[in-house]
Amino acid sequence: MSVPYQVVIGLEVHVQLSTQSKLFCGCPTVFGAESNTQVCPVCLGLPGALPVMNQRAIELAIQTGLALNCEIASVTKWDRKNYFYPDLPKGYQISQFDQPICGEGHLDFPDPENEGESLRVRLIRAHLEEDAGKSMHDEAAGKADSRIDLNRTGTPLLEIVSYPDLRSAVAAKAYLTELRLLLTYLGVSDCNMQEGSLRVDANVNLHIEHNGKTIATPIVEIKNLNSFRAVERALEYESKRQFSQWQQTGAVMGDSPKQTRGWDDAAGVTLPQREKEESADYRYFPDPDLIPLQITDAQLQRAQSAVGETPLMVRRRLQRDHELKAYDADVIASQGRAMVSYFDEALTKGASAKRLSSWMQQDVMRTLNENNWTITEFPIAANKLASLLVAIDDGQLDNSRGKNVFQYFLDRPASDLEEAIKSLGIASVDQAELEQLCRELLAENPKIVAQVKEGNVKGLGALIGPAKKRNPNIDPNLVRTICQQLIDTEF
Amino acid sequence: MHLTTRDVKKVASLAKLAFSESELAHLTQQLGDIVHFVEQLAEVDTDGILEMTHPLDIHSALRADQVNACLPRKDALANSPNSDGEFFLVPPVLGK
Numbered sequence A: 001m002s003v004p005y006q007v008v009i010g011l012e013v014h015v016q017l018s019t020q021s022k023l024f025c026g027c028p029t030v031f032g033a034e035s036n037t038q039v040c041p042v043c044l045g046l047p048g049a050l051p052v053m054n055q056r057a058i059e060l061a062i063q064t065g066l067a068l069n070c071e072i073a074s075v076t077k078w079d080r081k082n083y084f085y086p087d088l089p090k091g092y093q094i095s096q097f098d099q100p101i102c103g104e105g106h107l108d109f110p111d112p113e114n115e116g117e118s119l120r121v122r123l124i125r126a127h128l129e130e131d132a133g134k135s136m137h138d139e140a141a142g143k144a145d146s147r148i149d150l151n152r153t154g155t156p157l158l159e160i161v162s163y164p165d166l167r168s169a170v171a172a173k174a175y176l177t178e179l180r181l182l183l184t185y186l187g188v189s190d191c192n193m194q195e196g197s198l199r200v201d202a203n204v205n206l207h208i209e210h211n212g213k214t215i216a217t218p219i220v221e222i223k224n225l226n227s228f229r230a231v232e233r234a235l236e237y238e239s240k241r242q243f244s245q246w247q248q249t250g251a252v253m254g255d256s257p258k259q260t261r262g263w264d265d266a267a268g269v270t271l272p273q274r275e276k277e278e279s280a281d282y283r284y285f286p287d288p289d290l291i292p293l294q295i296t297d298a299q300l301q302r303a304q305s306a307v308g309e310t311p312l313m314v315r316r317r318l319q320r321d322h323e324l325k326a327y328d329a330d331v332i333a334s335q336g337r338a339m340v341s342y343f344d345e346a347l348t349k350g351a352s353a354k355r356l357s358s359w360m361q362q363d364v365m366r367t368l369n370e371n372n373w374t375i376t377e378f379p380i381a382a383n384k385l386a387s388l389l390v391a392i393d394d395g396q397l398d399n400s401r402g403k404n405v406f407q408y409f410l411d412r413p414a415s416d417l418e419e420a421i422k423s424l425g426i427a428s429v430d431q432a433e434l435e436q437l438c439r440e441l442l443a444e445n446p447k448i449v450a451q452v453k454e455g456n457v458k459g460l461g462a463l464i465g466p467a468k469k470r471n472p473n474i475d476p477n478l479v480r481t482i483c484q485q486l487i488d489t490e491f
Numbered sequence B: 001m002h003l004t005t006r007d008v009k010k011v012a013s014l015a016k017l018a019f020s021e022s023e024l025a026h027l028t029q030q031l032g033d034i035v036h037f038v039e040q041l042a043e044v045d046t047d048g049i050l051e052m053t054h055p056l057d058i059h060s061a062l063r064a065d066q067v068n069a070c071l072p073r074k075d076a077l078a079n080s081p082n083s084d085g086e087f088f089l090v091p092p093v094l095g096k
Helices: A055-067 A169-186 A228-249 A297-307 A311-322 A326-334 A337-348 A353-371 A382-393 A399-411 A417-423 A431-444 A446-453 A457-470 A476-490 B005-014 B021-043 B073-078
Strands: A005-016 A079-082 A092-095 A105-110 A118-130 A134-136 A146-149 A156-162 A198-210 A213-216 A220-225 A259-264 A269-275 B088-090
Touching (some): A005 A228, A055 A118, A055 A169, A169 A198, A169 A311, A169 A326, A198 A228, A220 A269, A228 A259, A326 A337, A326 A353, A337 A353, A337 A382, A353 A382, A353 A399, A382 A399, A399 A417, A431 A476, A446 A476
Parallel strands (some): A220 A259
Antiparallel strands (some): A079 A092, A105 A118, A118 A156, A134 A146, A198 A213
16 A cells, blocks of 8 residues: 655664673673662662773673674763663663764665565664663552662663664564574574563654655654564554644644654554653763773774674575575574574585475474474484485485484484484385386276376375385385376376 | 853753742852853863863773672662662652
């Protein structure tokens, strides 16, 4: 459906970095601990306590910045963002204002609407900051006290801010999917949305063609987006809402300050929240408790070598070096770093890429789904799967017997190919023996012979089951070919 | 820079402070004096001198990513005007 407007979307993504301790103190960052047990004078903001930067958080931020093609600052500093809220014990958040650790960059990701093509989102910056605590409100009555848990206070976050380069809700979801995949490849964050390790705010407005002019609607920031699906739905809803709002009021950008709306997932609507404070109201100023940070070339090189292969590089490698189709390469790459490692190991043990890709996407992934396993829990080691696929390539057994071996491997994790072949009685079938078997089957099934003679070749399929019963080692394709030949010559 | 009562009102509201008119007049005078005092720094000739973001000429003080002991919860909550032994309690907050 064509709409008379262009949606313009920019995303702010907060990622919790996988450090053991907090950004400025030694309290643990483990999720789910008893309330207010992971706190100390620094993260409680008690007088006289002084913050000290976590080296690991800096390293993870640089690695992420490099993987996102960002300029890394040679000097970066810390600023105080001042506002009052009960879950912010110091009355300010330590953040980065004018000298963020990562400057401009970009991320390329698969275009969800054009297979094999990619889209690019430019990034404005990625800066480090400390997280706030958690408030629990009495939502029913709004009368009881709010409860505050400060365990999360001071946990390191990297805020990745994009330019408004996204043009649809589907593209926004695809960007987030790629960003999450990249971050998990890097191992810089577990990106668990349920636990708040990855949080998304979306800025959206419309460009409307009207009387030969382009009109921009007021920008709305959407919060409370708890899943990528929620992001997609909220953006779709908000686009339509802004269009109908503009039709009713004619309000354009600049008529009102930026509005914040919250996504109500159950109701499927965005609802107004507070008016956004102007940036100056946060009264940013350099934090006198923290000295600036210099990033050396040596640090950059160390971070670069830790970055490794990105999902984009894996997709390209699988297509270029192993001749996989874009779709297949994407399926493998999207399953995560561990799946790619498994794939690579099976390749080095001699499996052919195309057969491997097909078995991975069907048998392996189906088994993982059925058992709710990750690839690291999968009982068939990569070299064992490779031995099976090599045997199929060599004609030692056919694909359907291959599936029996696969199941045998699953049932008996300690087994190997030799044992499976022996135990399943897999043996190559003599040509004369196979011809005799087919001849018998055809003689017993005159109806099928008649069907095939009338041109209905599909009838042969009904013979495969009975043939397998007589000899499980027969190759179904060979049975089809031989039966066809026999019908042509002998029946 | 001349500080007005409006400026002081804005700063006070950002700090969640409320003042009477007479207090505002008094504070505008006092704050104005402080700003004026600091403004003397503008008289120093700083042409050709690089800006610093911190008075100390040192940088990059980092600590290893190691977990240290936390405060016992009862100590963490001890200074709170109100708590239930598990959480800090604050007057109801309706939305942010």
